[in-house]
Amino acid sequence: MRLNGLLFLFFFHIASCGLLAQQAKIDTLTFVSPSQVNIDSAMLYSGVDSIITEALDSGAFPGCQILLAKDGQIFYYKSFGYHTYDSLQTVRNSDLYDLASITKITATTLALMKLYDEGLFDLDQTLDYYFPFLAKSNKSDLSIRKVLAHQSRLKNWIPYYSESQRRNGKYKRKTISADSSARxxxxxxGSDLFLHKDFKEDKIYKMIKKSDLYEEEGYVYSGLAFYLFPELIVRLSEVPFEQYLEDNFYEPLGANSLGFDPLKKYDLNQIVPSEVDTFFRMNKLHGVVHDEGAAVMLGISGNAGLFSNAEDLAKVHQMLLNGGTYKGNQYLNPETINEFTRCQYCDKNNRRGLGFDKPLVEYDSIKTSVAKLASPNSYGHSGYTGTLVWADPDNQLLFIFLANRVYPSRTNRKIYQLNIRPRIHDLVYGLIEKQ
Known part of the structure; x- marks a missing residue:
């Protein structure tokens, strides 16, 4: 009997190890061929190649990275084109792109989700509860939930750098200087300009406090609160914003390229440039944040500033698709992910989750960056530089597109005019439907 019991425990242990190995494989990104997820390889490759060739020939962007994963399996990961239109340096899968507003969900919202998990952050508190300097302002009673869902009446943006200038173009006192000093x-x-030591508190925060609200409540995309949230994350966690993200997410996920200020770890030739700035920094923006607001936050902001390659970005969003787990580690509770990624005010014609974008309430091929067949439960975010991440839990599909459509100028809107990203997304859903 004792021998039979030992044999039972032995085989139970072997079976358990096999089950654990299977679970680890399921919740960790792996590379497979399209056929292994029942997608026609020839149709996928020829379809994507056709769309990207049209984009490159039309000058929609110099190059891009595309990653597609289903059921935690990367079945397509390919780079196209060059860093710039001079065709000197090809895009590699390891190269980093400026993620722009994808920062909002891959840094700021991610940290807030963790704090919400820990009971340190209340979505239904007011702005003045967390930011006492907003007390007695027109923003004091705005709810955090409405702010994160872009339903709060906040103005969409403030051009901090131009607000710091006089009519003659010279900068006001205590804002920006051409010379460095103790002040x-x-x-x-990305510039030869220097920021006043108190610019964030004395200028950015005060401009946000004094800004008007829209008269009627409704969906207006606003980045203003995302300038404030990093300071709140520091206060609640007692850890610097960058370090909190690195310790709790990026490092344990193995997302090594994901982070702010990429020149601390990477050579310039590993980073794709964004715009040639002809109105503020007067420089080619290469290895530094593209967004002007994030620039006056010195590159570390809640609204923009992250850089990454597609694979490392995928690790964060596959973790969310997995219900908060990756490589057997639990990062977030699935209930928290569901709460932040669900549509908050669909009845008010606002498609947004909390921080996350969602499919349009009524599909419009001209106004969207994602496929018509993306499920109502899907979520993600686009970035001004030409980037997109989109996760669909119903189909267990992850789509990442990284490009520098703003090079050399943000006036180039061909990525939208040609519907490049939704066409690729549509292609993939069409191939999934044929299974």
Whole structure:
């Protein structure tokens, strides 16, 4: 009997190890061929190649990275084109792109989700509860939930750099200087300009406080609160914003390229440039944040500033698709992910989740960056530089598209005019339907 019991325990242990190995494989990104997820390889490759060739020939962007994963399996990961239109440096899968507003969900919202999990952050509190300097302002009673869902009446943006200028173009006192000094110690990334030491508190925060609200409540995309949230995350966690993200998400996920200020770890030739700035920093923006607001936050902001390659970005969003787990580690509770990614005010014609974008309430091929067949439960975010991440839990599909459509100028809107990203997304859903 004792021998039979030992044999039972032995085989139970072997079976358990096999089950654990299977679970680990399921919740960790792996590379497979399209046929292994029942997708026609020839149709996928020829279809994507056709769309991207049209985009490159039309000058929609110099190059791009595309990653597609289903059921935690990367079945397509390919780079196209060059860093710039001079065709000197090809895009590699390891190269980093400026993620722009994808930062909002891959940094700021991610940290807020963790704090919400821990009971340190209340979605239904007001702005003045977390930011006492907003007390007695027109924003004091705005709810965090409405702010994150872009339903709060906040203005969409403030051009901080131009608001710091006089009519003659010279900068006002205590804002920006052409010379460094004890009062202007910090170089604005990508420029020969220096920021006043108190610019964030005395200018950015005060401009947000004094800004008007829209008269009627309704969906207006606003980044203003995302300038404030990093400071709140520091206060609640007692850890610097960057470090909190690195310790709780990026490092344990193995997302090594994902982070702010990429020149701390990577050579310039590993980073794809964004725009040639002809109105503020007067420089080619390469290895520094593209967004002007994030620039005056010295590159570390809640609204923009993250850089990554597609594979490392995929690790974060596959973790969300997995219900908060990756490689057997639990990062977030599935209930928290569901709460942040569900449509909050669909009855008010607002498609947004909390921080996350969602499919349009009524599909419009001209106004969307995603496929018509993306499920109502899907979520993600686009970035001004030409980037997109989109996760569909119903189909267990992850789509990442990284490009620098703003090079050399943001006036180039061909990525939208040609519907490049939704056409690729549509192609994939069409191939999934044929299974």
């Amino acid at each position: 202007f110690p910090n170089r604005i990334p």
